[in-house]
Amino acid sequence: MKAITISQHGGPEVLVQTEIPHPVPKENQVLVRLEYAALNHLDIWVRAGGPAYPVPLPHVLGADGTGVVEEAGPDVEGITVGTRVVVLPGLACGMCEFCRRGMDNQCHQFEILGAKRHGTYAEYVLVPDQNVLAIPDKLGFETAAAYPVSYLTAWHMLMGRAKLQPKEKVLIVGAGSGVSVAGAQIAKAMGAYVYAVTTKEEKVPKIKSLGVEHVFLQAEKSDFSKWVFELTKGKGVEIVFEHVGPATWEKSFRSLSKYGRLVTCGATTGPKVNLELRSMFGKDISILGARMGTQKEFMELSNLIFEDKFKPIIDKTFPLAEAAEAHKYLESGQQFGKILLKIGK
Ligand SMILES: [Zn+2]
Structure with a gap:
């Protein structure tokens, strides 16, 4: 063959x-x-x-x-x-x-x-x-x-690990990537409000076309956590969807609300990050890892795609x-x- x-x-x-x-x-x-x-x-x-x-x-x-x-x-x-x-x-x-x-x-x-x-x-x-x-x-x-690898990973992150609830606010970091596009679509399909951060201007209208409410174009030294806190009236977001790693980690972490969950599936910019422990315990924050997804989750995800709830x-x-x-x-x-x-x- x-x-x-x-x-x-x-x-x-x-x-x-x-x-x-x-x-x-x-x-x-x-x-x-x-x-x-x-x-x-x-x-x-x-x-x-x-x-x-x-x-x-x-x-x-x-x-x-x-x-x-x-x-x-x-x-x-x-x-x-x-x-x-x-x-x-x-x-x-x-x-x-x-x-x-x-x-x-x-x-x-x-x-x-x-x-x-x-x-x-x-x-x-x-x-x-x-x-x-x-x-x-x-x-x-x-x-x-x-859909299999990207959408299953995003599904496992949001549904399996972060236990996304309708109307929660989700911040997608590195929003132009395959898994992030999947994450934005799944979060929207599950009734979340979605915020996204990207470094690529040409991707902004495409991200908005997924139904994402707010997109932040990240310049080199700009801090998207301030943008998140302005938009959420000082509360932050319940879930941050990460795979970028050290380049965005501290801003991602600072974007979380009380009882916020940061879920990550990758280390695109490196394997090590700083963690601000006092905020973590002070705000009841959870940090969650995610590795692809389970067979049961694949069935749940497939059913939504088969029902045309969103299209990869x-x-x-x-x-x-x-x-x-x-x-x-x-x-x-x-x-x-x-x-x-x-x-x-
Ligand atoms: Zn086994």
Whole structure:
């Protein structure tokens, strides 16, 4: 089958289209003929290489994908060949203490598709049978490929961790990124008031088009926490949605109200931050980490998308053969929404 593989780590140029053996499903596995894949920053980290993502080479990247079940292995029940599906990107053992408690995103053997095993930048992908979900006929493969990793992470942050309630105020920091766009859409769909901060002027009207009430254009030395306190009449916001890290952390923290929750899924500008402990205990503030999301949350999120409560935003689609160009585009940071690879005809 055709696949985009990496045979060495490096820049986008290491992504090369090659022929690799056609996979055959074993027990409890299904083979999906892919129509679309989507890019995530994870793909860049795995491509670039490093101790966090050791992979045997050659390797196929890609966590997000949609397509049609082509073949089911022995013992697979309840999945019919020909079903249109979205692939769940999180792989868990199903047996450890965390899996049994429904916290499968913390499974001892947790991995993300395309990080260790072959992913979706290919004509076919092999996944456990519990990692496919049928999608409604009215939902396009393209739209369905755009939501798994980004929207599940945002859902887990807001709903699973920060327990967002209707009418609460949410501040989205670094609002032009894929996970932040997802966060803004989910917060709006759940009835929140949404404030957003971005450094990119050209993204302001696009962020507003999501229904975000207030957008702050961050200049180098400006302090968005003052803006937040003016708009909220000195109260602050109940939830701050973070992934930027040290570049914004202290302003994000200062933007919180009493009983505020800061939830983060990333460390884009570095791994270490300062924490003002007196404000933390003085205001009953919670700091919450979030790693992708659980299978149960994936079902909750999928149901909202299937009911058309909001539509994942797609920025641009490249043919599979142009995966290297797609990576360059992702790294440029110009995009607003997901970047897709078209695989099917
Ligand atoms: Zn497990």
